[in-house]
Amino acid sequence: MHKVLWLTALVFLGGGIAQVAGAQGQVADSPDVSEMAQIRAELDERIAEIKGNEEEHQRLMEEGRNRTVLCRTCHGLDGEAVKPGTPNLAGQNPSYIVDQFHRFADGRRYDFLMSNLAKTFDHEETVNIALYYSDLDGVSSGGGNPALMDQGQALYEERCASCHGDDGRGQEGYARLAGQQYDYLVKMLHEFKDRTGRRFNPWMSGVALKLNEEQIQAVSTYVSNLK
Numbered sequence: 001m002h003k004v005l006w007l008t009a010l011v012f013l014g015g016g017i018a019q020v021a022g023a024q025g026q027v028a029d030s031p032d033v034s035e036m037a038q039i040r041a042e043l044d045e046r047i048a049e050i051k052g053n054e055e056e057h058q059r060l061m062e063e064g065r066n067r068t069v070l071c072r073t074c075h076g077l078d079g080e081a082v083k084p085g086t087p088n089l090a091g092q093n094p095s096y097i098v099d100q101f102h103r104f105a106d107g108r109r110y111d112f113l114m115s116n117l118a119k120t121f122d123h124e125e126t127v128n129i130a131l132y133y134s135d136l137d138g139v140s141s142g143g144g145n146p147a148l149m150d151q152g153q154a155l156y157e158e159r160c161a162s163c164h165g166d167d168g169r170g171q172e173g174y175a176r177l178a179g180q181q182y183d184y185l186v187k188m189l190h191e192f193k194d195r196t197g198r199r200f201n202p203w204m205s206g207v208a209l210k211l212n213e214e215q216i217q218a219v220s221t222y223v224s225n226l227k
């Protein structure tokens with residue numbers, strides 16, 4: 001495959017083949033759905049195993065916390081983001097955090113800083129960081145346009161809850177959305193919808209393509225105000 005330069009995502013639906021061109025030009029095959037489910041199941045199992053041993057759990061969380069000194073400048077002291085366009089990590093699902101770190105590291109997701117940073121962590125360190133952040137209490141950032149709240153709730157219940165959970169806290173490794181930063185939610189829905197190549201997921205692109213601008217704002221308002 002020749003090098004595709006900037007921001008191109010090729011999706012061959014129907015054939016079930018999905019490829020995404022990372023913003024640096026490398027092309028990464030996105031693993032198929034069953035492979036993703038398997039990776040997630042393995043991570044969930046590993047995390048449950050660690051949590052079954054309280055001493056080990058505490059030790060690894062402490063190691064994770066020690067690696068978050070740099071992270072705090074953007075993701076906040078307690079996992080509530082302090083920089084625009086940055087997600088909260090507090091209360092996020094651990095296997096989702098690990099999965100996203102791997103995506104940054106191998107080019108399936110792209111953000112200049114996060115991609116370079118993720119490459120400097122090995123799998124175990126990532127698991128420790130995920131254990132640490134997932135244990136912090138989730139925060140409710142609020143924001144958005146209150147006039148769109150009811151529309152957002154209806155959209156969420158109809159189109160999002162089946163994967164992200166009735167309470168927005170994610171289930172089986174899906175991303176927690178509850179209380180997430182409004183501007184970050186809007187930004188991500190656009191990444192999926194516009195297929196910028198910075199981030200790709202066949203399900204989410206399918207969902208986001210059907211949202212117009214007002215609906216993106218409405219559902220982001222509802223979600224960022226969930227507790």
Ligand code: HEC
Pocket residue numbers: 067068070071072073074075083085086087088089097100101110111113114117129175199
């Ligand atoms: C300079 C600011 C900055 C620093 C430092 C930083 N991040 Fe990030 N992080 C971001 C931004 C911005 C994003 C959103 C990227 C995007 O647009 O895709 C992000 C995304 C993430 C995500 C994906 C979360 C999600 O909801 O999908 C994880 C996980 C993450 N960062 C963990 C970390 C960890 C762990 C550290 C420290 C080792 C760290 N970050 C350091 C700015 C930062």
Ligand code: HEC
Pocket residue numbers: 087155156159160161162163164174175176177185188189199200201203204207219220
């Ligand atoms: C079929 C399952 C499914 C449905 C339905 C779904 N999502 Fe998702 N969503 C996912 C998956 C899987 C991811 C993780 C994508 C990845 O790996 O990059 C995700 C990620 C996201 C993210 C990024 C979270 C973060 O922390 O970066 C947002 C925002 C999001 N979804 C919003 C929504 C909204 C809003 C709806 C409804 C309009 C919705 N999703 C419906 C499966 C779903």
